[in-house]
Amino acid sequence: MSSWMATSLIAQQGGEEAAGVMLFSMCCFFGVFIIFWLIPVGLAIAGMWKTFAKAGKPGWASLVPIYNVMVMSEMAGKDAVYGLTVLIPVAGIYFLFVIQLDMVRRFGKDAGYAIGLILLPFIFWPMLGFGAAQYRGGGGNPGHGPGPGQGGAGGAWGPPKSW
Numbered sequence: 322m323s324s325w326m327a328t329s330l331i332a333q334q335g336g337e338e339a340a341g342v343m344l345f346s347m348c349c350f351f352g353v354f355i356i357f358w359l360i361p362v363g364l365a366i367a368g369m370w371k372t373f374a375k376a377g378k379p380g381w382a383s384l385v386p387i388y389n390v391m392v393m394s395e396m397a398g399k400d401a402v403y404g405l406t407v408l409i410p411v412a413g414i415y416f417l418f419v420i421q422l423d424m425v426r427r428f429g430k431d432a433g434y435a436i437g438l439i440l441l442p443f444i445f446w447p448m449l450g451f452g453a454a455q456y457r458g459g460g461g462n463p464g465h466g467p468g469p470g471q472g473g474a475g476g477a478w479g480p481p482k483s484w
Contacts, residue, residue, distance in 0.1 A: 360443075361443035362443070364443040364444075364446070364447050365442040365443045365446045365447070366383065366384065367446075367447060367450070367451075368442075368443075368445075368446030368447035368448070368449060368450040368451065369383035369389070369442075369446050369450065370383050370384075370450065371447075371450030371451055372428075372446060372449045372450040373389075373392065373396070374450075375428075375450065375454075375455070375456045376396045376427075376456040376458070377456070377458070378392050378395070378396060387404070387405070387408070390404040390405075390407050390417070390420065391403075391404030391405065392404070393420050393421065393424055394420045394424075396424045396427065396456070396458075397420050397421075397422075397423035397424040397426075397427065398423060398427065398458075399420065399423065403416075403420070404420065407420070417439070418435060418436075418439065421435040421438050421439065422435040425438065425449070427456055427457050427458065428449060428454040428455070428456055428457070429454055429455070429457065430449070430454065434449075
């Protein structure tokens with residue numbers, strides 16, 4: 322017999338006092354559940370909002386499902402339509418990781434940080450949004466030089482080509 326059925330049975334047989342106890346216990350259970358759910362979700366939302374703002378995007382875009390992934394793909398240096406690839410069943414998980422990996426690289430972070438964004442968003446989004454990381458819109462890996470065709474003094478890609 323489940324605890325809800327047992328509580329209901331007690332309320333039926335015990336009268337108003339048992340019904341009051343049942344109502345109080347349900348309120349306590351759901352109250353604690355809501356508090357422990359709202360705190361992590363609130364932290365993740367605040368961190369995402371601040372991260373989007375750091376990248377020069379509107380913070381409210383982090384609240385809109387699907388659109389937020391499209392904006393994240395722009396922050397990662399990809400086309401906004403690339404963000405729609407996360408809607409592909411099963412493969413969407415891979416595309417979400419790729420988008421977040423490229424995005425965190427623009428903040429000077431590595432692949433471990435992207436995994437943290439997926440597994441522990443209530444910790445890693447606030448760290449990214451409120452931390453010292455700065456958005457570098459033009460390059461992915463700081464310290465590795467510019468990418469191909471981006472000019473510069475060389476770095477990991479060699480000297481720029483003069484056509």
